[in-house]
Amino acid sequence: MSTTPRGERLIIALIGKRNAGKSSLINALVGQDIAIVSEVPGTTTDPVDKHYELLPLGPVTFYDTAGVDDTGELGEMRVKSTRKILYRADIVLFVSDNLAFNEAELSMLQRIKEMDIPALMIFNKTDLRQPDPSSVEYCELHQIKHVAVSAKDRTAILEAKNELIKLAPKYLTENRILVGDLIKPKAMVILVAPIDSAAPKGRLILPQVQVLRDLLDHDACVLTVKETELKDALAALKTPPDLVITDSQAIEQVNRETPDGIALTTFSILFARYKGELDTLLTGIRRLDELKDGDRVLIAEACSHHVQKDDIGRNKLPRWIKEFTKKDLQFEVFAGHDFPEDLEKFAVAIHCGGCMINPMEMNRRIIEAQRRGVPITNYGLTISKVQGVLDRVIKPLYPKE
Ligand code: SF4
DSSP, rough: OOOOOOOSSSEEEESTTSSSSSSHHHHHHTTOSSOOOSTTTTOSSSSEEEEEEEETTEEEEEOOOOOTTTHHHHHHHHHHHHHHHHHOEEEEEEOSSSSOOOOOHHHHHHHHHHHTTTTTEEEOOOOTOOOOOHHHHHHHTTTTTTEEBBBBTBBBBHHHHHHHHHHOOOOSOOOSSSSGGSSOOOOOOEOOOOOOTSSSSOOHHHHHHHHHHHHHHOOOEEEEOOOOGGGHHHOSSSSOSSEEEOOOOGGGHHHSSSTTTTTEHHHHHHHHHTTTOHHHHHHHHGGGOOTTTTTTEEEESOOOOOTTTIIIIIIHHHHHHHHOOOSSOOOOOOOESOOOTGGOOOOEEEEEOOTTTOOOHHHHHHHHHTOOOOOOOOHHHHHHHHOOOOOHHHHGGSSSS
């Protein structure tokens, strides 16, 4: 079983009409029969995810979706599910059966274009017929790269794979740094990792492990403690640490116990920068100062995790935000892959760290919020803001300002 975090997998959605050969194409691309293939149109109903190692990209998830031309009440629901998959997709493989595009295909292609998702047109079934000239013309006009293949005979599959690889987003190919550029080699860094009831049993959470690994890659000396041992760790060091990185939930205590001259930041802020979201989320956080009585606040979580007692999204954040703003606010929580359709009714959106979704999906949510005029920020920045420590925790990332 792959141990790659879900947030680091490339998500490839296969979109097209019923019986265009989406499942066969997955099998041809990976060289295995991992998707059920049937001549009966509509065999794939809800989107099905298949994990695979696609070299040289590494781990990918293929979403085999229902046909865009599915009909009836159930069919419409399936098409809706397919549309939702687009929010998660890094790349779309649009599979055509080589007939002229119909209305359903054109509508979906338009949506993909609006969402600015890199797409490759696969004209499948060359064993039966060549691509319809009008469809080829459409692709040329809209600058959609296209390849003609036969998934059944497995012809031109390598060409399709090479074109697919070219569409991979930069974040998968760039060598990104989480924290190493903020420190000098041999720097002493303290990581504060609370082990409370929300912490997974027997292990640290992924962001903590990733930061630790990045620090080790950059030759730092790292001391990891719970917030209850921070004072002891600071007292035990001969010289003050160069940097303290804490979970946002312990920021109030860590800020209080870490002397002013020591640089302090949070895992959340490091990840927001790593994913290229920090500036936008910092703009969104300003909205907290402008909230009025009656405003609605969206709390968005990217997965439906087990809800804890005094849960961060459902209890703590609403409480802290109310205390901070002294306003009578209404909070709504959305968990999972759904992003509310009536986003405009919210005065601000506060999103979780999104550790279970890929950066592209998170980015798409941010763009969607911006497009609809809703300022968006995240849990970590909000906690730092309401605790009055935001300026301090972003300073290590903007040292000259
Ligand atoms: S940060 Fe978001 S995606 Fe990660 S576990 Fe929490 S709710 Fe789920």
